[in-house]
Amino acid sequence: MIDPKDKNLPVIDTEDSQASEHVKLSRRLFLGGSAALVGGAAAMGATMGGALMPSVAHASTDAKHTVGPGELDEYYGFWSGGHQGEVRVLGLPSMRELMRIPVFNVDSATGWGLTNESKEVLGENAPLNGDCHHPHMSMTDGQYDGKYIFINDKANTRVARIRGDIMKTDKITTVPNCQAIHGLRVQKVPYTKYIFANAEFRMPHPNNGLNMDDVEGYYTMFNGLDAESMDVAWQVIVDGNLDNTDADYTGKYAFSTCYNSEGAIDLPGSMRNERDHLVIFNIERIEAAVKAGKFITLPGSDVPVVDGRKGSELTRYVPVPKNPHGINTAPGGKYAVANGKLSPTVTVFELAKFDELFADKIQPRDTVVAEVELGLGPLHTAFDGRGNAFTTLFIDSQVCKWDVEKAIRFYNGEKVDYILQKLDVHYQPGHNHTTMGETRDADGQYLVSLQKFSKDRFLKCGPLHAENDQLIDISGDEMKLIHDGPAFAEPHDCMMVHRSKVKTRKLYDRKDPTFATTVAMAKKDGITLETDSKVIRDGNKVRVYMTSVAPNYGLNEFTVKQGDEVTVIITNLDEIEDVSHGFCMVNHGAQMEISPQQTASITFKADQVGVHWYYCNWFCHALHMEMRGRMLVEPA
Secondary structure (H helix, E strand, C coil): CCCCCCCCCCCCCCCCCCCCCCCCCCCCCCCCCEECCCHHHHHHHHHCCCCCCCEECCCCCCHHHCCCCCCCCCEEEEEECHHHCEEEEEEECCCEEEEEEECCCCECCCCECCEHHHHHHHCCCCCCCCCECCCEEEEECCEEEEEEEEEEECCCCEEEEEECCCCEEEEEEECCCCEEEEEEEECCCCECCEEEEEEEECECCCCCCCCCCCHHHCEEEEEEEECCCCCEEEEEEECCEEEEEEECCCCCEEEEEEECCCCCCCCCHHHCCCEEEEEEEEHHHHHHHHHCCCCECCCCCCCCEEECCCCCCCEEEEEEECCCCCEEECCCCCEEEEECCCCCEEEEEECCHHHHHHCCCCCHHHHEEEEEECCCCEEEEEECCCCEEEEEECCCCEEEEEEHHHHHHHHCCCCCCCEEEEEECCCCEEEEEECCCCCCCCCCCEEEEEECCCCCCCCCCCCCCCEEEEEEECCCCCCEEEEEEEECCCCCCEEEEEHHHCCCCCCCCCCCHHHHHHHHHHHHCCCCCCCCCEEEEECCEEEEEEEEECCEECCCEEEEECCEEEEEEEEECCCCCCCCEEEEECCCCEEEEECCCCEEEEEEEECCCEEEEEECCCCCCCCHHHCEEEEEEECC
16 A cells, blocks of 8 residues: 655655756657648538637747757656557657666566566566556556556556656566456545556456357456555456546546447447447445455455446446547546547546436436537547647547537537647547646646557658657647657557656665565575675575676676576675666576666576676776676586
8 A cells, every 4th residue: 555654755846946847858840741621521520519720730949848958858758668568768848768667578688577586576477578558657646656657468467567766667467367458547546545457358257168159258357456565456347348447536436438338259249339338436335345245256366356247336337439448537537538439429427426326316327418529539538737638539630629618518508619629640649648637737738649650750661660659739729749759569658747756766775675585595695795796506506696896796707517507696886876787698698787786686507618708788887898707617
């Protein structure tokens, strides 16, 4: 459980001397595209209660977007790494890539997936690949607290946690009883007690090969993970395929879009119904049911499973048009918006009505206060904190800016223009996010639109094209496109956090829990990690302890026997940030990063006799090339 009084939580630095109202950005000037509006689209705009503004991609030359040499970005952006299985850290508004955080992948630069510490997090039998979709930061009172970033792995039904202080993955959980974790969000208030995670695909239970044709008996689940332990606290059986999820600002409700209310297993079947649904989860009732023992467990897991299918007291199902995709809560906490995908509409819910719905005082559709047309293929909506919403239109390749309150008035019969602007983006946008837009602190400065296709935007590099992330200035009355940025391997989603919310360490704390297993091993071997460079032999297992201070290892050589299992443990004693060391054993597939004051270890088999050099593979010193040593492997 996250304690809001935890002294280790990052301190928000409101007096940051390097922060400006809009930190400046260096970028390449480019000429944005424009598109003529055909009569049909204009007519469609008229029916949607909005005058379509010319879809011009303005290129802004405003100095507020310039980040000069030596200046810092105003925002951190956390991008899902898609099929790479990682999280990428960008600076905004520069859109410069700052770091890559390996999560579900092998990363030879840092040794993630190779070191003993990373294998402990991944689990020895975990597949080292992933499909990352939705990164989200932990919150306290509806505001980012910088403590954790969470990310899902759709490919292998996992959820991972990244520590905000060192930007390293420290926990990975495989979610049982379901397949393909897709939508993921955090509980916003009073703090992030739960991570809410949707399992998308329906499957038989038990999935033992005996009931595979009982398609009507398939189901999937909504999952609540304890944010501190990363254990699955409970699971809720639902109707349909779960898509995206979000939560309210009271802590009482989470809600997920569901498609395939038909229960089909083919494409035509999953599009028959004109309406699917938003399913609302009553968190207090779910917790009470679990506490009262009103749950089952499934073979191979002790996670409590409650039934939230239609008719349950734990859930409510609100019909919405067709195959809905994104669900997004507005910063004020009054509204949430579901995006129609196969319908040109978005559905606006008044969240205060959920109490009445669960009290059976109103019908599910009574929670809807607007359902208005925006354009073709609405997928996701973001907010600026000033009452405006920004929805990606996949088919139209546009971002639509609209006024939520005016849309409600239009829905109630008033003739008012609720669409404020449509901006061409390139091409086929999926997720979009505004700066601080998922929290109470939405500041309405920038929006990022993540395009699935780039076509003509960049130099071609063969049949496989990059995608296109575009940065849009939303601080004024009109959206202005200010930056194109290529992105590799389906990054899918992102979030943007003001830099005052993120406080990282310059050096590792020598008591960091990352070292716990290695510290225990060293203690058993009688080793002091900060001072000793020694070789411990335990049968055919050899542990090589050494320190490192630029440009030397504590051991220039060590001797083992052919066939020995060798574990190298290195403690970096440097106390200057940026002086990271590496360890690479030539021809043995062993390399890792050791940052200042960090201890890291790697295990390999010495199966080749002779002299084998090891060296520092992270530049650290003018004599970096000379930082090396020998492993002498004697015949068995």
